[in-house]
Amino acid sequence: MGTKGEKLRQRIVAAADELFYRQGYENTSFSDIADAVGISRGNFYYHFKSKDEILNAVINTRVSGIDKMLNEWNKEFTDPRQRLYHYIDMPLRNQEKISLHGCPVGSLCTELAKASHSMLDDANNMFIVFRTWLVAQLELLGIDNNAEQVAMHLLARGQGIASVANAFEDKEFLQQEVKQLKRWLDDEIFDSSH
């Protein structure tokens, strides 16, 4: 509500978000987050009663952050093709972080899946927001028989690029693959739609 407490809460979530991305959820302790924010562990529990609670807050922040970003893309680009190019270029714009820490969406889902964590379903919403947006762009281009399938394919291609670029810490590979994915979009999607 604009109070000082709310702002601190946001700072905690932001710090946790960054640490979960860099170190993973389970590798990040309350001490890590508290240290990053500059508060004590005890104070931490005033704002979040459990680790699941902060994970939930981080996921919600990421989901709404993705949603906000896509809305900005919609304003920035009127042509659905440009929007899709911009999506595909995303790994390129974040190549430094991705080669170091993978995709923030996929690596969290992978971690939660391994842990059989109940919040995997919530984390999947990060994917779903992207997918919904992708489907919308594809339908604007007249692709409506298999838009969902193409959208899922684009998600998977991005995950494959991020995973391998991360494992090998290889930015050149990432760049190659983004180029190749753009060609695929040109040949298979854009050409076939008119």
Added chain:
Amino acid sequence: MGTKGEKLRQRIVAAADELFYRQGYENTSFSDIADAVGISRGNFYYHFKSKDEILNAVINTRVSGIDKMLNEWNKEFTDPRQRLYHYIDMPLRNQEKISLHGCPVGSLCTELAKASHSMLDDANNMFIVFRTWLVAQLELLGIDNNAEQVAMHLLARGQGIASVANAFEDKEFLQQEVKQLKRWLDDEIFDSSH
């Protein structure tokens, strides 16, 4: 050396291998492994002095297991194309496990990368064994200018399929994507090579 101790050691590694795949490395405790094998925690330390040591053993087992599997494929299929089809079909053959636990190669590398674990380089050898084999098959088909790049592309496609299938626990998606990847191989690689 065929002693009883060696056999128990192998049983420990096999149990750890399975548990690391299902639960992840860090989520698996010595107690988990000891319970699975049916020995005490204390006995465990007679065979492996640290958790890193058992991780190392699991990675080596997986690397040599992959190597052995690929050699068997080489015997089973003489045509490099058949071999590549068989590679691409691998997620299909393991679709149950992959939708539940992801790719055993990629998910371990992702976990070790997040933890900044020094053994990530060793884990990457799992990828490299596959890649080397893929390059060999592609070169047999006369693809030698960009065989490495195509091999890396195939690795990444597999990772994308496994990651998303795992996050959504979606076998249908996995099946669709394998089909699509086969078409890509037909159109982009096989057609262009003659």
Added chain:
DNA sequence: GTCTATATCGAGATAGAC
């Protein structure tokens, strides 16, 4: 070799002073 303690540490979580 295999076991039962046990040591040690760091994690999540709580209580209560201020």
Added chain:
DNA sequence: GTCTATCTCGATATAGAC
């Protein structure tokens, strides 16, 4: 609201009996 203890638990790891 924020802090300093403190509790509890489970993990890695060790010691030493058998």
